[in-house]
Amino acid sequence: MVLKQQVIGSERRWAGLEAPRRGHSGASPSARPATFECVPGSRHSIWKLALGAVVSLAALSGCAHPMIENGAVREGPMRDIVANTVRARAIEPEGPITARVVNREELLATLSEAFDEWKTPAELEDYQRALIALGLWPADREIYTEALAVYGEEIVGIYVPASGELLLVSDARAPRGLAFLSAVLRRDFQTEFVLSHEIIHLLQHQAYPELIDPDRMPNNSDDLEAAIQAALEGDAMRFGFDAIGLQAPTPEEWMALVDGQFPGPEGSALAAAPALIRLTLDFPYSRGYAMAWREEFRLLESPPISTEQAMHDDRRLEAFLQMDLTALEDRLPADCRTLQRNTVGELQISVLFRDLSEDPDPAIWEGWNGDRYLVADCAGRTEWVWWTAWDSATDASEFADAYLELAPAVAARAGSAIPVSARTEATYVVVTSSGFAGEASKPPPPATRVADLVSLQALLRSTE
Numbered sequence: 035m036v037l038k039q040q041v042i043g044s045e046r047r048w049a050g051l052e053a054p055r056r057g058h059s060g061a062s063p064s065a066r067p068a069t070f071e072c073v074p075g076s077r078h079s080i081w082k083l084a085l086g087a088v089v090s091l092a093a094l095s096g097c098a099h100p101m102i103e104n105g106a107v108r109e110g111p112m113r114d115i116v117a118n119t120v121r122a123r124a125i126e127p128e129g130p131i132t133a134r135v136v137n138r139e140e141l142l143a144t145l146s147e148a149f150d151e152w153k154t155p156a157e158l159e160d161y162q163r164a165l166i167a168l169g170l171w172p173a174d175r176e177i178y179t180e181a182l183a184v185y186g187e188e189i190v191g192i193y194v195p196a197s198g199e200l201l202l203v204s205d206a207r208a209p210r211g212l213a214f215l216s217a218v219l220r221r222d223f224q225t226e227f228v229l230s231h232e233i234i235h236l237l238q239h240q241a242y243p244e245l246i247d248p249d250r251m252p253n254n255s256d257d258l259e260a261a262i263q264a265a266l267e268g269d270a271m272r273f274g275f276d277a278i279g280l281q282a283p284t285p286e287e288w289m290a291l292v293d294g295q296f297p298g299p300e301g302s303a304l305a306a307a308p309a310l311i312r313l314t315l316d317f318p319y320s321r322g323y324a325m326a327w328r329e330e331f332r333l334l335e336s337p338p339i340s341t342e343q344a345m346h347d348d349r350r351l352e353a354f355l356q357m358d359l360t361a362l363e364d365r366l367p368a369d370c371r372t373l374q375r376n377t378v379g380e381l382q383i384s385v386l387f388r389d390l391s392e393d394p395d396p397a398i399w400e401g402w403n404g405d406r407y408l409v410a411d412c413a414g415r416t417e418w419v420w421w422t423a424w425d426s427a428t429d430a431s432e433f434a435d436a437y438l439e440l441a442p443a444v445a446a447r448a449g450s451a452i453p454v455s456a457r458t459e460a461t462y463v464v465v466t467s468s469g470f471a472g473e474a475s476k477p478p479p480p481a482t483r484v485a486d487l488v489s490l491q492a493l494l495r496s497t498e
């Protein structure tokens with residue numbers, strides 16, 4: 035979950051370029067005037083500054099030319115940033131680009147609307163029940179509340195695909211490294227970086243609507259959405275550096291920085307968020323950046339369609355099995371209503387194990403070759419079937435063994451009295467709730483091998 039198209043343009047976090055936050059060091063955010071003054075041709079290794087050791091210097095600031103003035107981005111600097119970003123990303127915009135400055139309340143209202151567009155409250159409830167059943171989400175937390183709390187705290191800018199609007203959050207605090215650099219160079223790197231990043235999202239939307247438009251991106255595969263979001267964020271981060279004239283860090287430098295920033299400081303909404311948010315929020319910024327670094331503009335031409343493809347450099351084009359549970363759904367008892375059909379994917383399987391067990395071996399999920407689940411409400415009970423496919427019989431039994439060990443924790447979290455059961459057949463493992471145990475003796479569902487976006491989108495649409 036978490037990585038959703040409707041808020042995909044939103045900037046959850048300036049991974050690594052992070053502002054000090056409430057409850058972290060107790061330092062109060064200084065209201066520093068933003069500045070803008072062009073330093074043509076200069077390139078600076080911002081990420082090194084952001085790495086730390088400049089905390090005490092963050093107070094250095096104050097410049098003559100605020101970039102945001104009277105609650106709006108100044109026209110001249112905006113024009114420059116748009117021109118530089120368009121040049122860096124090499125996509126011509128379809129029309130004029132403007133940005134609106136909003137406060138945190140307005141941001142939350144926008145996020146809330148985006149959420150409703152992603153899933154209606156009823157759909158969200160069904161989805162949440164499904165995640166709880168699988169052990170991916172704690173029963174006593176609300177997705178909506180948690181996501182809004184985290185995004186509300188982390189977001190400093192947002193591109194809203196539905197309206198095509200660029201929003202900047204007025205009270206966002208500058209990351210320490212950026213604040214220092216801004217002061218020294220008399221530029222407002224925070225605003226520049228956020229703006230160019232969001233402008234890139236807008237350009238992505240215009241050039242690659244199939245990756246963003248809700249009517250073209252099916253929302254019944256969490257795994258696909260996470261992979262696409264990684265491509266979009268990676269692309270925006272990578273060319274965002276170019277747009278403001280900063281030398282882009284290598285993936286290793288960037289990862290080291292991002293890793294050091296997660297899961298967020300004590301007291302932050304992120305640090306307190308359920309694992310499904312806490313352990314995946316950095317994914318698009320870390321893995322996405324590594325892909326964009328290597329593939330540059332080619333990344334969005336053929337983006338990853340699974341987190342497996344996004345997580346492993348050597349499996350970037352690896353095909354996987356997209357299973358079709360339509361027949362299974364058709365034979366469900368009459369009193370059952372499908373709550374959700376979806377794909378967990380390698381990333382979220384890793385979250386399941388990392389969350390519910392101690393120090394799991396990544397080999398458990400690395401043999402992933404596809405999965406699909408169906409969760410249903412059967413006269414008030416939540417029942418489910420989860421088919422997983424693996425690269426080899428060894429990979430399958432590795433997962434099955436590990437899953438059986440995990441099963442009591444899954445059942446406990448889901449509040450099921452009877453632990454789930456699992457069966458391995460060749461390269462498949464099927465896991466079911468007790469009420470659907472009969473499904474475990476059925477042959478694996480029909481599956482199609484896919485490696486490209488168009489085929490996967492078509493399959494997901496045809497089984498909706």
Ligand SMILES: [Zn+2]
Nearest residue numbers: 044045267270
């Ligand atoms: Zn972004």
